[in-house]
Amino acid sequence: MSIPLNPSAFAERHIGPDRPGLQTMLDVLDQADLDALEARAVPAAIRSGAPLDLPAPASEVQALAELRALAARNRPMVQMIGMGYHDTLTPAVIQRNVLESPAWYTAYTPYQPEISQGRLEALLNFQTAVCDLTGLDVAGASMLDESTAAAEAMTLIRRTARSKSSRFVVDADTLPQTLAVLATRAEPLGIELVVADLTLGEEGLPAGDFFGLLLAHPGASGAVCDHRAVIDIAHQREAKVAMATDLLALTLLTPPGELGADIAVGSAQRFGVTLGFGGPHAGFLSVRSDLQRQLPGRLVGVSKDDAGNAAYRLALQTREQHIRREKATSNICTAQVLLAVMASMYAVYHGPEGLTRIARDVHGRARKLAAMLTGAGVTPEHEHYFDTLRLQVPGRARAIAAAARERGVNLWVEGDDVVQVSVSEATTDDHLELVLGAFTGERTDGADTAPGSALPRELTRTSEFLTHPVFHAHRSETAMLRYLRRLSDTDLALDRTMIPLGSCTMKLNATTEMQAVTWPEFAGIHPFAPAEDSAGYRALIDQLSSWLCEITGYAAVSLQPNAGSQGEFAGLLAIRGYHRSRGDEHRTVCLIPASAHGTNAASAVMAGMSVVVVKTAATGDVDMADLKAKIDQHADSLAAIMVTYPSTHGVFEDSITELSELVHAAGGQVYVDGANLNALVGVAQPGVFGGDVSHLNLHKTFCIPHGGGGPGVGPVAVAAHLAPFLPTHPLVPEAGPETGIGAVSGAPWGSASILPISWAYIRMMGADGLRAATLTAIAAANYVARRLDEYFPVLYTGAGGFVAHECILDLRPITKATGVTVDDVAKRLADYGFHAPTMSFPVAGTLMVEPTESEDLAEIDRFCDAMIAIRGEIDRVGAGEWPAEDNPLRNAPHTAAALVSEWTHPYSRAEAVFPAGVDPAHKYFPPVGRIDGAYGDRNLMCSCPPLESYAGR
Ligand SMILES: *Cc1c(COP(=O)(O)O)cnc(C)c1O
Numbered sequence: 035m036s037i038p039l040n041p042s043a044f045a046e047r048h049i050g051p052d053r054p055g056l057q058t059m060l061d062v063l064d065q066a067d068l069d070a071l072e073a074r075a076v077p078a079a080i081r082s083g084a085p086l087d088l089p090a091p092a093s094e095v096q097a098l099a100e101l102r103a104l105a106a107r108n109r110p111m112v113q114m115i116g117m118g119y120h121d122t123l124t125p126a127v128i129q130r131n132v133l134e135s136p137a138w139y140t141a142y143t144p145y146q147p148e149i150s151q152g153r154l155e156a157l158l159n160f161q162t163a164v165c166d167l168t169g170l171d172v173a174g175a176s177m178l179d180e181s182t183a184a185a186e187a188m189t190l191i192r193r194t195a196r197s198k199s200s201r202f203v204v205d206a207d208t209l210p211q212t213l214a215v216l217a218t219r220a221e222p223l224g225i226e227l228v229v230a231d232l233t234l235g236e237e238g239l240p241a242g243d244f245f246g247l248l249l250a251h252p253g254a255s256g257a258v259c260d261h262r263a264v265i266d267i268a269h270q271r272e273a274k275v276a277m278a279t280d281l282l283a284l285t286l287l288t289p290p291g292e293l294g295a296d297i298a299v300g301s302a303q304r305f306g307v308t309l310g311f312g313g314p315h316a317g318f319l320s321v322r323s324d325l326q327r328q329l330p331g332r333l334v335g336v337s338k339d340d341a342g343n344a345a346y347r348l349a350l351q352t353r354e355q356h357i358r359r360e361k362a363t364s365n366i367c368t369a370q371v372l373l374a375v376m377a378s379m380y381a382v383y384h385g386p387e388g389l390t391r392i393a394r395d396v397h398g399r400a401r402k403l404a405a406m407l408t409g410a411g412v413t414p415e416h417e418h419y420f421d422t423l424r425l426q427v428p429g430r431a432r433a434i435a436a437a438a439r440e441r442g443v444n445l446w447v448e449g450d451d452v453v454q455v456s457v458s459e460a461t462t463d464d465h466l467e468l469v470l471g472a473f474t475g476e477r478t479d480g481a482d483t484a485p486g487s488a489l490p491r492e493l494t495r496t497s498e499f500l501t502h503p504v505f506h507a508h509r510s511e512t513a514m515l516r517y518l519r520r521l522s523d524t525d526l527a528l529d530r531t532m533i534p535l536g537s538c539t540m541k542l543n544a545t546t547e548m549q550a551v552t553w554p555e556f557a558g559i560h561p562f563a564p565a566e567d568s569a570g571y572r573a574l575i576d577q578l579s580s581w582l583c584e585i586t587g588y589a590a591v592s593l594q595p596n597a598g599s600q601g602e603f604a605g606l607l608a609i610r611g612y613h614r615s616r617g618d619e620h621r622t623v624c625l626i627p628a629s630a631h632g633t634n635a636a637s638a639v640m641a642g643m644s645v646v647v648v649k650t651a652a653t654g655d656v657d658m659a660d661l662k663a664k665i666d667q668h669a670d671s672l673a674a675i676m677v678t679y680p681s682t683h684g685v686f687e688d689s690i691t692e693l694s695e696l697v698h699a700a701g702g703q704v705y706v707d708g709a710n711l712n713a714l715v716g717v718a719q720p721g722v723f724g725g726d727v728s729h730l731n732l733h734k735t736f737c738i739p740h741g742g743g744g745p746g747v748g749p750v751a752v753a754a755h756l757a758p759f760l761p762t763h764p765l766v767p768e769a770g771p772e773t774g775i776g777a778v779s780g781a782p783w784g785s786a787s788i789l790p791i792s793w794a795y796i797r798m799m800g801a802d803g804l805r806a807a808t809l810t811a812i813a814a815a816n817y818v819a820r821r822l823d824e825y826f827p828v829l830y831t832g833a834g835g836f837v838a839h840e841c842i843l844d845l846r847p848i849t850k851a852t853g854v855t856v857d858d859v860a861k862r863l864a865d866y867g868f869h870a871p872t873m874s875f876p877v878a879g880t881l882m883v884e885p886t887e888s889e890d891l892a893e894i895d896r897f898c899d900a901m902i903a904i905r906g907e908i909d910r911v912g913a914g915e916w917p918a919e920d921n922p923l924r925n926a927p928h929t930a931a932a933l934v935s936e937w938t939h940p941y942s943r944a945e946a947v948f949p950a951g952v953d954p955a956h957k958y959f960p961p962v963g964r965i966d967g968a969y970g971d972r973n974l975m976c977s978c979p980p981l982e983s984y985a986g987r
Contacts, residue, residue: 041091041799041800041802041803041806041807042091042092042093042798042799042800042802042803043093044091044092044093044094044097044544044546044798044799044803045091045798045799045800045802045803045804045806045807047544048542048544048795048798048799048803048807048887048888049803049806049807049810049887049888050542050810050814050886050887050888050889050890050891050893050894051810051813051814051887051889051890051891051894052890052891055890055891055892056068056810056813056891058891059813059814059816059817059891059894060813062817062820062821063813063816063817063820063836065813068806068809068810068813069809071809071812071813071816071836072717072809072812074834074836075686075812075816075832075834075836075837075838076686076717076718076812077686077687077688077690077832077833079688079690079691079723080686080690080691080718080723081717081718082587082717082718082719082722085716085801085802085805086584086585086716086801086804086805087584087801088581088584088585088796088800088801088804089797089800090800091797091798091799091800091802091803092797092798092800093798094546094798097546097794097797097798098546098549098550098794100797101549101550101553101574101790101793101794103570104570104571104573104574104790105550105553105555105556105570106555106570107569107570107573108555108556108559108567108568108569108570108571109555109559109563109566109567109568109569110554110555110557110558110559110567111439111442111443111444111558111560111563111567112442112443112444112460112461112465112468113309113444113458113460113558113560113563114438114443114444114445114446114455114456114457114458114461114465114469115444115445115446115454115456115560115562115563116256116421116422116446116454116455116456117209117210117211117254117446117454117456117562118180118181118209118211118212118254118301118303118780119301119303119309119312119560119561119562120282120303120304120309120421120456120458120459121304121309121458121459121460121461121558122303122304122305122306122307122308122458122459122460123306123459123460124306124307124308124376124380125306125379125380125383125514127383127511127514127515127518128306128376128379128380128383128514128518129552131515131518131519132372132375132376132379132518133372133376133551133552134548134552135518135522136527136528136529136543136739137522137523137525137527137529138153138372138375138518138522138527138741138742139372139543139548139739139740139741139742140527140528140529140540140543140739140740141153141525141526141527141528141740141741141742142527142533142535142538142540142740142742142743142869143332143368143371143740143742143743144157144334144347144348144742144743145348145873146860146861146864146869146870147345147346147347147348147962147965147967148339148345148861148864148927148960148961148962148963148964148965149524149525149526149864149869149927149958149960150346150525150526150742151345151346151521151524151525151960151961151962152520152521152522152523152524152525153371153375153521153522153525153742153743154334154346154347154348155346155521156374156375156378156379156521157175157176157334157371157374157375157378158334158336158346158976158977158978159378159379159381159382159504159505159978160173160175160176160302160316160318160374160375160377160378160381161173161174161175161333161334161976161977162500162502162504162977162978163281163377163378163381163500163505164281164298164302164318164320165320165977166499166500166501166977167281167284167285167289167499167500168279168281168284168289168290168291168298168300168318168320169284169288169289169290169291169292169293169298169497170289170290170291170295170297170298170320170321170322171291171320171321171322171323171326172320172321172322172323172325172326172329172333172974172976172977173318173319173320173321173976173977174318174319174320174329174330174331174332174333175331175332175333175334175348175369175371175374175743176302176316176317176318176331176332176369176370176371176373176374176743176744177299177316177317177318177319177330177331177366177369177370178317178366178369178370178596178597178600178744178779179301179313179315179317179370179596179779179780179781180209180212180278180299180300180301180315180317180780181209181211181212181214181215181216181317181777181779181780182215182317182366182596182600182778182779182780183299183300183301183317183318183319184208184212184215184216184248184276184278184299185215185216185218185219185220186299186319186330186331186364186366187246187248187276187297187299187319188202188216188219188220188225188246188248188276189219189223189330189363189364189640190297190319190321190325190328190329190330190363191245191246191273191274191276191296191297192223192225192245192246193328193363194274194325194328195245195246195272195273195274196272197243197244197245197246197271197272197273198243198245199242199243199244199245199273200224200225200226200245201225201226201227201228201240201242201243201244201245202216202220202225202226202227202228202244202245202246202247202248203227203228203229203230203239203240203244203246203247203248203268203273204216204227204228204229204230204247204248205229205230205232205247205248205249205250205253206229206230206231206232206233207232207233207250207253207254207255207257208229208248208250208253208254208278209250209254209278209780210254210764210765211763211764211765211777211780211781212278212780213227213229213764214763214764214776214777215776215777215778215779215780216248217776218607218761218775218776218777218778219640221642221776222607222610222640222641222642223640223642224642228240228244232249232259232261232264233253233257233259235263235264236263236264236267238264239264239267239268243271243273244268244271244273245272245273245274246268246273246274246275246276247264247265247268247273247274247275247276248275248276248277248278249261249264249265249275249276249277249278249295250277250278250279251277251278251279251280251283251287251290251293252279252280252283252287252419252420252421252422255415255416255422255424255454256414256416256419256420256421256422256423256424256454256456257416257418257419257424258283258287258416258418258419258420258489258490258493259418259490260293260490260492260493261277261293262293262294265293265294265295266294269294274296274297275294275295275296275297276295276296276297276298276299277290277293277295277297277298277299278298278299278300279298279299279300280300280304280420280421281300281302281304281305281318282304282305282389282392282393282396282421282459283393283420283421284495284499285386285389285390285392285393285495285499286390286393286394286397286420286487286489286494286495287420287489287493287494287495288492288493288494288495288496289495289497289499291320291322292497296321296322296325297319297320297321297322297325298318298319298320299317299318299319299320300317300318301315301316301317301318301780302315302316302317302318302373302374302377303315303316303373303377304458304459305376305377305378305380305381306376306377306379306380307373307376307377308552308557308558308787309557309558309559309560309561310551310556310557310559310785310786310787310788311556311559311560311561311568311571311781311783311786311787312561312779312780312781312782312783312784312785312786312787313561313596313745313779313780313781313784313785313786313787314370314372314373314596314744314745314784314785314787314788315370315373316369316370316371316373316374316376316377317370318374319331326974326976327350328363329350330363330364330366331364331366331369332348332369332743333348333349333350333976334346334347334348334349334976335347335348335349335350335970335971335974335975335976336970336975336976336979337349337965337966337967337969337970337971337973338965338966338969338970339929339962339963339964339965339966340925340963340964340965340966341929341931341932341935341962341963343962343963344979345962345963345965347965347967347970349967349970349971349974349976350971350974358632358636359632359635359636359645360635360636360638360639360645362632362635362636362639364636364640365599365600365602365603365633365636365637365640366597366599367597367598367599367632367633368597368598368599368731368733368740368743368744368745368746368748369597369743369744370741370744370745371741371742371743371744372739372741372742372744372745373741373744373745375742379514379518381500381505382504382505382508382514382517383508383509383514385500385505385506385509386498386499386500386501386505388509389500392459393420395459396420396421396457396458396459396461397420397421397457397487397488397489399457399461399463399466400419400420400421400422400423400457400488401486401487401488402463402466403423403455403457403466403469403470404419404423404488406466406470407423407425407469407470407473410470410473410474412425412426412427412473417488418488418489418490418493419488419489420488420489421456421457421458422454422455422456422457423454423455423456424452424453424454425452425453425454425455425473426451426452427451427452427453427473428450428451429450429451430450430451431447431448431449431450431451431452431453432447432450434447434453434472434473435447435453435472437471437472437473437475438468438469438472439564440472441468441469441471441472442468443465443468443469443472444560444563444564444567445469445472446562455469502977502978504978524960524961526864526867526868526869526958527742528540528542528543528739530867530958531867531868531869531893531958532868532869532885532889532893532894532897533869534818534868534869534871534883534884534885534889534897535869535871535872535882535884536684536840536841536842536871536872536875536881536882536883536884537631537682537709537710537840537872537875537882537884538734538740538872538884539709539710539712539731539734539735539839539884539886540740540884540886541712541734541737541811541886541887541888542737542886542888543737543738543739543791544737544794544795544798546794546798547737547790547791547792547794547795547798548739548791550790550791550794551787551788551790551791555570556570556571556787556790557787559571561766561781561782561783561786562765562766565766565768571783571786571789572768574789574790574793575593575783575786575789577793578593578789578792578793578796579591579593579749581796582730582749582751583721583751585711585715585716585719585796585804586708586711586719586720586721586728586730586751587719587720587721587722587723588719588720588721588725588727588728588751588752588753589721589752589753589754589757590751590752590754590756590757590760591749591750591751591752591760592604592749592750592760592761592769592770593747593749593783593784593786593789594750594761594763594769594770594777594778594779594781594782594783594784595729595747595748595749595750595761595778595779595784596745596746596747596748596779596781596784596785597731597733597744597746597747597748598633598707598709598729598730598731598734598746598748599633599636599637599748600748600778600779600784601729601730601731601748601749601750602633602634602637602676602705602707602729602748603637603640603641603778604729604750604760604761604775604778605705605727605728605729605750605752606624606637606638606640606641606643606674606676606705607641607759607775607776607778608727608750608752608756608759608760608775609641609673609674609703609705609726609727609756609759610641610642610643610673610775611756611758611759611774611775612703612755612756612759613673613703615758615759618701620670620671621671621672621673621701621702622642622643622644622671622673623643623644623646623668623671623672623673624638624641624643624644624645624646624673624674624675624676625646625647625648625661625664625665625668625672625674625675625676625697625702626638626645626646626647626648626675626676627647627648627649627650627656627676627677627678627681628647628648628649628650629650629654629678629681629682629683629876629877630676630677630678630682630707630876631678631682631707631709631875631876634676634678634707638676643673643674646664646667646668648660648661648664648675650683653830654681654683654685654829654830655681655683655685655687655688655689656677656681656687656689656693658689658692658693661675661693661696662696665696665697665700665702669700669701672697672700672701672702673702673703674697674702674703674704674705675693675697675702675703675704675705676705676707677690677693677704677705677706677707678706678707678709678710679706679707679708679710679714679720679725680710680713680714680838680839681710681838682710682875682876683829683830683842683876683877684815684830684837684838684839684840684841684842684882684884685830685831685832685837685838686713686832686836686838687832688832688833690723690724691723691724693724694723694724694725695724703726703727703756704724704725704726704727705725705726705727705728706720706724706725706727706728707728707729708720708728708729708730708731708735708751709729709730709731709734710838710839710840711728711730711731711734711735712734712735712807712808712811712839712886712887713808713811713812713838713839713840714808715735715804715805715807715808716801716802716804716805716806716807716808717805717808717809721751721753725753726752726753726755726756727750727751727752727753727756728750728751729748729749729750729751730748730749730751731746731747731748732746732747732748732749732788732789732791732792733745733746733747736791736792736795736796737791737792737795738788738791738792739791745785745788746785747784747785747788747789747792757771758771758773758774759771759773759774759775760774760775761774761775761776761777761778761779762774762775762776762777763777763781763782764777765782766782768782769782769783770782806887807887808839808887810887811839811884811885811886811887812836812837812838812839814885814886814887814889814894815837815838815839815840815841815883815884815885816836816837816841817885817894818841818883818885818894818897818898819831819837819841821895821898821902822841822843822883822898822901822902825901825902825905826843826844826845826848826881826901826905827843827844827847828841828842828843828844829841829842829843829844829877829880830842839884839886840882840883840884841882841883842876842877842880842881842882842883843871843880843881843882843883843901844877844879844880845859845879845880845881846879846880848908848912849879851912852908852909852911852912852918853911853918854908854911854912854918854921854923854924855879856873856874856879856880856881857873858923858924858926859881859901859904859908859923860873860881861923861926861927861964862904862907862922862923862926862927863900863901863904864926864927864958864960865922865926865927865928865946865947865949865952866900866903866904866949866951866952867952867956867957867958868897868900871883871884872884885897896951899950899951900950900951903949903950903951904923906950907921907922907923907949908923911923915940916940916941917940920939920940921939921940921941922939922941922945922946922949925939925946925963925964926964927960927963927964928946928947928959928960928963929959929960929961929962929963930947930959932946932963933946933947947959
């Protein structure tokens, strides 16, 4: 056999090319087998040689059985803990047709808007729901969680507040995990947090200046207070005000915008997204319109296409880190799109009356419980609350919580004297009886619902919300089902075509890997439940962590960061913590190659470092002479270098070990951005070939689907000397080292409920399967490079003429000669039924192609054939046959509607929509034509448009 690797049966399915297909690719590369390719393509200095020490691969049946056994060790209880996480009832139509639908979960971030209108509309609905409910003007398309959203609000305020103070005041009734994340984010930036008891109103505010204020509405204790006076005073002192809030409560309560707040943050979790041991959930952030250009993360807006029809696209893209880099306002890249889509659909399905009814039920049950407990002699501490009762029970708190657990209910306990009970949509009258029993020790008949409300009258919501027809049109399940299908049908996701996105690793998300995510034993666990409830989760986390250490060659890993960007921030804080522990506070310079991903520079700034850019040599490698010069120049203050390996140029650089030695010799640490780990798993280990710390993207290399732009998991893996500086959690000490750097996410293990996906992938692939996947990905990229080089020159290759797992196609000479741009080619690919490759990253005017191991030869050839046909079209433009301003490329993509309007183009309708290789029977038509992004940015509209402007569809 010419392919000496022996992957498991699962791996044979995960890996796209069959043996003859792989052999064809290897023949083109003139390599006998994958081992030979490895020897030629991967520098000897980094190859590990020894196989990974992982358990023998499990079959799909066996892996599911093991996951079932792990699940059985978790204990889903009636969750009445609250503290930012509430039980919810996911409508089955949304669970099955969004969360479990590959049309939604395998989609990519909607950077190519013409093929992403469905998810863009869903995100616009999310933004509209958040704006309406919070009473503010503009909301982004999700944040990573509530706590990081609060931290983003803090830094947004600092950028925009007129006050020059460095103090940020935080309501003492803020969620403890949010306070912890704020502290982690504040310290490196020199922001001083002042915690203040603002239930006292104005009296509670500290004397002196502060630049901003975070209030809680309702508070972590459940209290609902009228903060208007405090907000006014903060504004008088030139500070801006953010409010952490709860979307469900806001159906009944005066929203932050009407109270005078400038910003609202929170979590949309209780809109139909299960607890999942802490995540993933969509955080939100909304602002007044004067702050809209400062919003972190992605923002969907309405623009128009080339036919003048309304069309969606990401607005203000210039805010992205790739352009702003170290001046970026935030490092957030992957967010929580899939969960935002779920929350938006929950709002669409229930509408304003449905949401209000749910909120009234929740509030009614909370009142009923208050009456029952008062009857039993325990009166809630707060007069005004929405869903959470705080109860003073001197000396009895633990006994009551234990009695509740015996009855199957989890409560929140604070010390010996305080219990909190939080009511959710899933709470029943029976649950209230169980809680009462835990307080009284007996079964009692509860009092009837007390009349009236425990919300302060002056905070009663009077304004309308969710008035747009979309929140009224899909109430029957049939209508909802069809709406979801209609939206996803307008999009191209992995269930229709390869998505050859360099740096993003859009590989198979196997169905078996997805299955455990919605099992109640994983979905129903509260992140702050007693440890024994999550024994299965903890075992899975330990196993996955040890496998990731084995794969990377590092000593320890934290799964807390919920995207690659957050892993970068955590890793840089670990480096910072290490230097400080040695008295090296002055080491603050972070070297970053010019080709780095934009998040790197933004993360370094967030970690209090100053960025020094290292040049790229003509070969595309890090310019070693410039590196040496920069190291000399900053030797005393060098903190770290951040390099991506293989580089963002898609090349294994021979110089990595030398680079690492130089930086270490100067006292710096080496951060290896692990986003390209799909080129390394089973072949080389960053922790061995020179790295001190890496983040991984489980949503790239380890099969968590992209979800249209999230969720993700960005574990940070470190060498032993950095292990004491991993993230921690204020409520769950086992989640990190005692000496750690603080929390970077609200939940102890971040987006825990999607970890079974990566666990299952590694478990079923085994060491040989993972190595075969890596080498097949390298073979596929090199095959694409060889097939396309003659048509679109491959910009960079390594020493042996090979690329790594992706290749950059240089269109700049073609653009110069013909006027046809990367944009034109990207849009034209949609006419051929493909998602475009990565555009203009890391080099402007190029396309970066990453086929991954999961695409079979036929699909790779279909893509190459399309690219070659497009080159033929470009040549006709170049030859003057088609004018530069009117040709199939410039007018791409072509809609069905365009065909039946007057046809004046110098090419035929068939050439427009059925170019070579496109089967008319399986033709994909984008719903809109080329979108004018600049128009939308000039006329910013980021919530649901009035229907008239939307008439095109
Ligand atoms: C994707 C990527 C990141 C950022 O990861 P997110 O999960 O999107 O935050 C960082 N570096 C590189 C090279 C990447 O490709």
